[in-house]
Amino acid sequence: MIEIHQLVKRYGDKTAVDGLDFTVKPGVVTGFLGPNGAGKSTTMRMILGLDAPTSGSVTVNGTHYAEHAAPLLEVGALLEARSIHPGRSAFNHLNALALTHGIPRRRVDEVIEITGLTKVAKKRAGAFSLGMGQRLGIAAALLGDPQTIMLDEPVNGLDPEGVLWVRKLLTGLAAEGRTVFISSHLMSEMAQTATNLIVVGRGRLLADTTVEQFVRDAGGDRVRVATDEASRLRDLLAGPGVEIFGTPGSEELVVSGLTAREIGATAFAYGVPVYELASQPVSLEEAFMTMTEDSVEYHGTTTTDLLRSAA
Numbered sequence: 001m002i003e004i005h006q007l008v009k010r011y012g013d014k015t016a017v018d019g020l021d022f023t024v025k026p027g028v029v030t031g032f033l034g035p036n037g038a039g040k041s042t043t044m045r046m047i048l049g050l051d052a053p054t055s056g057s058v059t060v061n062g063t064h065y066a067e068h069a070a071p072l073l074e075v076g077a078l079l080e081a082r083s084i085h086p087g088r089s090a091f092n093h094l095n096a097l098a099l100t101h102g103i104p105r106r107r108v109d110e111v112i113e114i115t116g117l118t119k120v121a122k123k124r125a126g127a128f129s130l131g132m133g134q135r136l137g138i139a140a141a142l143l144g145d146p147q148t149i150m151l152d153e154p155v156n157g158l159d160p161e162g163v164l165w166v167r168k169l170l171t172g173l174a175a176e177g178r179t180v181f182i183s184s185h186l187m188s189e190m191a192q193t194a195t196n197l198i199v200v201g202r203g204r205l206l207a208d209t210t211v212e213q214f215v216r217d218a219g220g221d222r223v224r225v226a227t228d229e230a231s232r233l234r235d236l237l238a239g240p241g242v243e244i245f246g247t248p249g250s251e252e253l254v255v256s257g258l259t260a261r262e263i264g265a266t267a268f269a270y271g272v273p274v275y276e277l278a279s280q281p282v283s284l285e286e287a288f289m290t291m292t293e294d295s296v297e298y299h300g301t302t303t304t305d306l307l308r309s310a311a
Helices: 040-047 090-101 105-114 130-142 160-175 187-193 211-217 230-237 260-269 284-292 303-310
Strands: 002-011 014-024 029-033 055-060 075-078 148-152 179-183 196-201 204-210 221-226 243-245 252-256 276-281
Touching: 002 040, 014 040, 014 196, 014 204, 029 040, 029 160, 029 187, 040 055, 040 075, 040 148, 040 179, 075 130, 090 105, 090 130, 105 130, 130 148, 130 160, 148 160, 160 179, 160 187, 187 284, 196 211, 196 284, 204 211, 204 284, 211 284, 221 260, 230 252, 230 260, 260 276
Parallel strands: 029 179, 029 196, 075 148, 148 179
Antiparallel strands: 002 014, 002 055, 196 204, 221 252, 221 276, 243 252
């Protein structure tokens, strides 16, 4: 379990983390989301004792990370996959970590097999692709068989098979009762892997909830309706909390704030023919963009925007 209480980190006059307060619980995969510059990496570094908080506290399994006698046995972490000696083989890298923590040689062999590194275990890590380096970093995180696993962008550089493997690995670890905390910018993957979410923006907590609730709060399900009486149906469905979108003259409407059952019942009651009625759930990416639109620190500019400003 990871417990964070009123955590603050300042660098000069810049506040990177501003009063974060949340708990990452065991038994589920918890996703850690936020725009670039939101304070995610700084928070993860403070969890591992790599950065000292300006104020507040953070503990792993009830103890500050630095106070654990054998930290690798308590929490396995991957913050930077390339933080390895390029001239050292994958096996020697893992074996060196094992020797410093009293971890038996057989565990080194186990994590090499778990992460699919058996054929390249004796090769220099400096020659690894990004994906293979990522696997080696995950192997190091699993080496101590820890109860808490924390990974930053765990599927970065992996092919589709590797992404599926990481997804199954993380959900399997959570099913064993472990605490699994992952940060990623890949919303589609997070939606399939995480159960809970911690969302931050500009160093502050924006949401601490489940993926399902987060999406529901962002707008829930939308319903697409096809009818040749779109204008009439729009008037019948209009009301508080209901939003209806559709191009004038089009036979399709997109409705939020009402379920497909409610829309169908209204159409039937007033004799409006409906040719299609389909739910369109809001994606995690859409929900995330809605939640964090005021917290994005770095905005890009499109070519269209540049042309408009020059006109």
